[in-house]
Amino acid sequence: MEYILIDNRMRNKEQNMLKYLGYKLVKIPKSNNVYNEISSHVDIFACKVGDTLFVEKSMYEDLVFMLKDTEYNVVSGKEEVGINYPEDIKYNVCILGNYAIHNFKYTDKNLLDYLKDNNFELINVEQGYTNCSIAVIDESSVITTDKKIAEKLIANNISVLLLDYVPDIKLIDEYGNYSNMTGFIGGAIGKVDNNIIVFGDLSKIDKNNQIRDFIKSRNLNLIDFKGLDVIDYGSIIEV
DSSP: OEEEEEETTOOHHHHHHHHHTTEEEEEEOOOSSSOGGGTTOHHHHEEEETTEEEEOGGGHHHHHHHTTTOSSEEEEOSOOOOSSTTTTOTTOOEEETTEEEEOTTSSOHHHHHHHHHTTOEEEEOSOSOHHHHEEEEETTEEEESOHHHHHHHHHTTOEEEEOSSOOOOEEEOTTSSEEEEEOOTGGGEEEETTEEEESSOGGGTOGGGHHHHHHHTTTOEEEOOTTOOOBOOOOOEEO
């Protein structure tokens, strides 16, 4: 059985699709260490590097128990996340093939040491919410709204769709309502096998069909949810 890590606030329609694809869902418990909008976001508490899953220190015991049957190596980070930026970005590293992209001044020490020891090429960026800001489409293609990230990735021969507008991506507050904060593109899109999943109706954030065309040009299957607002869940992780 393969697992998918998800935000525990994910809507039933999206959960049912992941189950239909054959995955067992592992829901990130709510944490009081960070602000409510990201309190169970996958990319705040976990980072998958090859066949190793790094889990934020305070979340480790819960997740290692829920993932006890996985073949992945589940290891604890050295540090806990905190309520204020940049204390909440320690695990928000974007892994793209053999590249690791982050503001490495703030990366969890165990995770950073692993990346260095395993010869990942480190691309340092100013944006700490790096994985939030980058929707990984395949090992050499991404979508982002961050111009500085785009410039760094293009310089490393990565194909980038840079959106020149701010997509209407929602975040969920402590009451289960939409927050006044705006979500990120990377948290609203996830990759599972050959499927790119948009957590909502892609047409609500896709100006001139450029996102759809970019994904389709990579010969990937696109799954979205007609009529639903697009929500940033901190993406998903397949293990």
